[in-house]
Amino acid sequence: MKNIIIFDLDGTLVDSAPEILDAVNRVWSGRGYDPFDLPTLISFVGKGLPNLIQLAMKAREVEASEYQDLHDEVLGIYNAADGALTKPYDGVEDMLETLVDQGFLLGICTNKPEEAARQVLRVFGWDSLFESVVGGDTFAARKPDPQPLNAVWQALGAGPMLYVGDSETDAETAVAAKAKFALFTEGYRKKPVQALAHDFVFSDYARFMGIVDEVFGDRG
Ligand SMILES: O=C(O)COP(=O)(O)O
Numbered sequence: 001m002k003n004i005i006i007f008d009l010d011g012t013l014v015d016s017a018p019e020i021l022d023a024v025n026r027v028w029s030g031r032g033y034d035p036f037d038l039p040t041l042i043s044f045v046g047k048g049l050p051n052l053i054q055l056a057m058k059a060r061e062v063e064a065s066e067y068q069d070l071h072d073e074v075l076g077i078y079n080a081a082d083g084a085l086t087k088p089y090d091g092v093e094d095m096l097e098t099l100v101d102q103g104f105l106l107g108i109c110t111n112k113p114e115e116a117a118r119q120v121l122r123v124f125g126w127d128s129l130f131e132s133v134v135g136g137d138t139f140a141a142r143k144p145d146p147q148p149l150n151a152v153w154q155a156l157g158a159g160p161m162l163y164v165g166d167s168e169t170d171a172e173t174a175v176a177a178k179a180k181f182a183l184f185t186e187g188y189r190k191k192p193v194q195a196l197a198h199d200f201v202f203s204d205y206a207r208f209m210g211i212v213d214e215v216f217g218d219r220g
């Protein structure tokens, strides 16, 4: 049974909020609505695209009947994203390659729609590093329901597992799935660190490798 590390995507491996902001603002501006600033957009992120669209609609008093069109337009932009506005956090790429070299099985459990998540992985050349990818629209349930995390874990052989994420949603998911959770503090969390249940906390991927050693011993 191989050791498993499952990552959230937005705010955990990549700082993608500028790209999400650009997609939403292009669609909203195109319809004559005022664009959002980055902190406001970040406050909409974490519970998947449908929730983000609903919050952005509410903020601009958009008619409910516009929902599907707005959702589909933003999704179309996401799916074609070239990653120009998305930045991996420092040390992420080396960390992922090191983990794979050490024999860990890696997965992604994100609330971003699955195809858009796969697009991000392709853009950075990371698609072959992850053996299982589940998005917010892969199943009927999304995080913080434990089902998506459990599905990735099962797909990777259900061995010893660590989950890594940046948000309230991830912390709740880990509790629901009874998974060990490492909280990355530089993403899109809304509350203070101590308000989120976590087993480990880190702000820097150089420090993360120490957590991996602590959880799994020295080998993958
Ligand atoms: O799409 C979202 O709402 C957040 O995406 P994440 O689960 O990768 O942080």
Ligand SMILES: [Mg+2]
Pocket: 008, 009, 010, 011, 012, 046, 165, 166, 167, 187, 188
């Ligand atoms: Mg996240």
